[in-house]
Amino acid sequence: MLDVQALAKSYDENHILHNLSFTVNPGEVIGLVGENGAGKSTLLRILATIDKPDNGSIKLFNFSYETKRKNVRKSIGYVPQDIAIWEELSVKENMLFFEKLSYASKSESQLRELCLEMNLDKWYEQAKTLSGGMKRKLNMAITLIHDPNLLLLDEPTVGIDLKSKKEIGSYLWKQAKEHNKMIVYTSHDMDEIKELCDRIICIGHDPFYEGILAKSGKEIISI
Numbered sequence: 001m002l003d004v005q006a007l008a009k010s011y012d013e014n015h016i017l018h019n020l021s022f023t024v025n026p027g028e029v030i031g032l033v034g035e036n037g038a039g040k041s042t043l044l045r046i047l048a049t050i051d052k053p054d055n056g057s058i059k060l061f062n063f064s065y066e067t068k069r070k071n072v073r074k075s076i077g078y079v080p081q082d083i084a085i086w087e088e089l090s091v092k093e094n095m096l097f098f099e100k101l102s103y104a105s106k107s108e109s110q111l112r113e114l115c116l117e118m119n120l121d122k123w124y125e126q127a128k129t130l131s132g133g134m135k136r137k138l139n140m141a142i143t144l145i146h147d148p149n150l151l152l153l154d155e156p157t158v159g160i161d162l163k164s165k166k167e168i169g170s171y172l173w174k175q176a177k178e179h180n181k182m183i184v185y186t187s188h189d190m191d192e193i194k195e196l197c198d199r200i201i202c203i204g205h206d207p208f209y210e211g212i213l214a215k216s217g218k219e220i221i222s223i
């Protein structure tokens with residue numbers, strides 16, 4: 001379980017996250033919504049151990065983010081808002097490169113299988129020749145190499161066609177429901193959020209988002 005208590009983060013005088021508390025259980029898909037600048041990426045970066053909060057505590061399976069950072073990192077897969085892959089390398093070379101850096105040891109066929117599960121079959125093609133949606137899939141496959149328990153995805157479906165969106169959505173759903181992963185992801189597509197998420201975290205006590213999501217029947221945590 002991911003347990004976030006009384007989290008706060010400011011940039012100088014700019015208070016972004018105030019006293020945020022929530023938990024995420026294995027098997028759950030959590031949607032993170034809020035207007036531009038609300039603090040979604042900031043929260044994901046903190047949960048991914050890339051940024052530190054000013055206050056509050058976070059635990060992943062009882063490992064404290066402060067004292068057990070290494071254990072925590074092994075269980076996290078993070079896909080940033082901006083794609084992070086090697087453009088000059090092929091899909092295969094990207095996967096092999098990141099496998100070397102990862103905590104896991106995977107064979108080439110296992111790495112290929114990870115890509116195929118997301119319908120990314122351009123194994124020998126240079127990353128720069130892939131479409132935006134395919135690059136996102138590759139970035140996601142890279143993140144899954146070490147089999148993380150907590151997946152943090154910053155706008156994984158932005159700017160991609162409906163078919164790929166559905167593929168990514170059902171892939172994430174499967175990861176949660178069949179492999180008991182925790183998934184926290186952001187999106188500005190409220191239809192997708194309503195369809196895919198078990199619960200929704202709305203940052204900023206925003207009546208606009210709360211109104212749109214109220215009819216979804218999903219639990220909304222407004223923070």
Ligand SMILES: Nc1ncnc2c1ncn2[C@@H]1O[C@H](COP(=O)(O)OP(=O)(O)OP(=O)(O)O)[C@@H](O)[C@H]1O
Binds near residue numbers: 042043
């Ligand atoms: N490194 C930083 N230094 C100073 N301010 C920052 C930094 N990173 C983010 N901010 C500010 O924090 C606020 C929240 O930014 P964040 O990127 O988390 O928003 P967001 O909800 O992800 O927005 P979007 O929907 O546009 O992606 C913004 O006002 C942003 O300018």
Ligand SMILES: [Mg+2]
Binds near residue numbers: 042154
């Ligand atoms: Mg963002």
